[in-house]
Structure formats: C-alpha cells, structure tokens
Amino acid sequence: MSDSPFTWHTGGCHCGGVRFEVALPPVVEAQSCNCSMCAKTGFVHIIVPESRFRITKGAERLAEYTFNTRVAKHLFCAECGIKGFYRPRSNPDGWSVNARCLDSPEGLTLNIEAFDGQNWEANAHGLSHLSQEPA
Amino acid sequence: MTSLAGHCHCGAIRVTLEPHIAAADLPLRACQCSFCRTRGALTTSDPQGHLFIEAAPGAINRYQFGLKITDFLLCAECGTYVAAVSEIEGATLGVVNVLGTRLAGFEGRAPDPMNYDGEDVGQRLDRRQGRWMPTVVVETSPSA
Numbered sequence: 001m002s003d004s005p006f007t008w009h010t011g012g013c014h015c016g017g018v019r020f021e022v023a024l025p026p027v028v029e030a031q032s033c034n035c036s037m038c039a040k041t042g043f044v045h046i047i048v049p050e051s052r053f054r055i056t057k058g059a060e061r062l063a064e065y066t067f068n069t070r071v072a073k074h075l076f077c078a079e080c081g082i083k084g085f086y087r088p089r090s091n092p093d094g095w096s097v098n099a100r101c102l103d104s105p106e107g108l109t110l111n112i113e114a115f116d117g118q119n120w121e122a123n124a125h126g127l128s129h130l131s132q133e134p135a
Numbered sequence: 136m137t138s139l140a141g142h143c144h145c146g147a148i149r150v151t152l153e154p155h156i157a158a159a160d161l162p163l164r165a166c167q168c169s170f171c172r173t174r175g176a177l178t179t180s181d182p183q184g185h186l187f188i189e190a191a192p193g194a195i196n197r198y199q200f201g202l203k204i205t206d207f208l209l210c211a212e213c214g215t216y217v218a219a220v221s222e223i224e225g226a227t228l229g230v231v232n233v234l235g236t237r238l239a240g241f242e243g244r245a246p247d248p249m250n251y252d253g254e255d256v257g258q259r260l261d262r263r264q265g266r267w268m269p270t271v272v273v274e275t276s277p278s279a
Binding site: 013014015036037039040041042044063065067074076078079080081082083084098100101 | 234
C-alpha cells in the first residue's frame with residue numbers, strides 16, 4: 001500500500017453530521033465552475049473515481065436536489081446545508097468533492113482552473129477522464 | 136435607488152434589497168468564518184435600506200452555530216445559503232449572500248475579507264446594529 005500515489009484526506013459539512021474521505025495525489029487538478037448551481041454554492045470541484053471516495057458518516061442526513069437533466073445529484077446536509085460532495089453530470093460514475101470542505105489543505109497543492117459550465121455541453125467532455133478507474 | 140433582486144437556485148426563496156445608495160457603493164464582505172468559507176459567501180447590507188425575503192411554505196431551513204444568536208437562512212430544497220438574520224432589540228437585522236442569490240451589480244468586485252473571531256455577544260450585536268439592515272422574512276401561504 002505504501003507505493004500508492006494517493007493519500008486519504010478527511011472532510012465534512014459544517015455541523016459535523018456528514019463526513020467523508022477522499023484519496024488525492026499531492027497535486028490536485030480542481031475546477032471552479034460558473035454554471036448557475038456552482039456560482040451560488042461556491043463549489044470548488046475535485047473529481048475522483050468511485051473507488052477514491054467514501055462517506056464515513058451521515059449518509060442518511062443528505063438531502064438531494066436535481067434540476068434540468070436531473071443527472072447530477074446535488075447532495076447537501078439537511079441540517080447545515082453544506083454541499084461537501086455530489087454526483088456530477090459530467091462524471092456520474094464518480095464523485096465531485098468540494099475542496100472548500102476538506103479539513104486541512106496540508107500536503108495538498110490545488111491547481112484551480114476555471115471551468116465554463118455556462119457552456120456545459122461544449123466543455124464537459126474535458127472532465128470525463130477524471131472519474132476513470134485505474135486500468 | 137433601483138432595487139436588487141435575486142433568489143436561491145430553485146427559486147423557493149426570493150430576496151429583494153432596496154438600497155439607499157447605488158449597488159456599486161454597497162460593501163461586499165467575505166467573512167472568513169468556518170461556515171462562510173465552505174460556501175465562498177459574499178455578503179452585503181445597507182443599514183439605511185431594507186431587505187425583503189419571501190419564501191415558499193417550508194422552504195426556509197434555519198441553521199445556528201457558534202454563539203447561536205444568528206439564523207442562517209438556507210433553502211431546504213436546494214441548500215443555498217440565502218441570508219443571515221439576527222434579532223437585536225426587537226428588530227430583525229440581516230445581511231444577504233450576494234453569491235447565493237446572484238444579486239446583480241457586484242460582478243467583478245474584490246470583496247473585503249472580514250474576521251470576527253474573538254467577538255463576544257455584545258460586541259457582535261453592536262457591530263451588526265451599525266452595519267446590518269432592517270429585514271422582513273415572509274413565508275407565503277400555500278395557494279388554495
């Protein structure tokens with residue numbers, strides 16, 4: 001296990017009811033999106049495959065919001081409203097974790113790029129590789 | 136002055152800010168507390184203006200933490216942080232989250248980072264009395 005390029009990082013919502021863990025490399029590619037949803041929640045995306053994310057507490061406290069195509073499952077803590085992660089429409093086989101909800105940024109370099117979600121159809125294919133499991 | 140309108144993502148909570156000065160002259164604050172940072176919240180208020188918040192039945196989820204003297208108004212449907220209100224000497228005073236409601240007139244502005252750590256209840260309420268704005272929160276009735 002020691003040769004894994006990933007380290008598990010913890011995070012959660014504000015009230016502590018929902019907790020998660022995500023396995024990340026030291027340098028992380030992250031996206032700041034300007035779509036109608038992300039612009040209102042301030043979500044900073046770290047997209048990972050299914051195997052690199054796990055909910056460790058409070059799955060039953062998650063509320064789900066959908067709109068438009070309803071493919072994306074926007075999840076937030078029903079108590080404090082914080083959206084720490086969700087199933088993104090661009091990567092429904094993986095997860096998008098909110099970099100703002102990680103407990104500690106220590107040991108992580110976040111390279112945040114702008115993603116033009118206002119023109120989602122033209123740009124989403126550029127994210128699809130991020131949720132692919134290793135071969 | 137032109138009133139500024141916005142809403143949460145699903146539209147269940149709508150806000151109208153009636154300022155006494157132009158939007159460009161209103162403050163834009165980036166509070167650095169644990170709650171606001173997880174949302175990238177940017178707030179504004181006009182003590183000489185008014186804030187009206189209209190919500191569909193059951194749409195407001197009130198969240199408290201820390202000193203528990205503030206209700207953070209969240210949309211129960213879509214999770215958006217819309218506004219914060221505090222009861223101070225019989226009046227409801229509030230700030231609105233410009234980011235969560237997409238209020239027009241603030242685009243491209245650099246917010247002022249704010250740190251209120253260390254305030255006690257009295258200091259916090261005093262500050263808000265000077266900066267926050269008279270706020271009316273109305274929950275609409277279900278239509279017949």
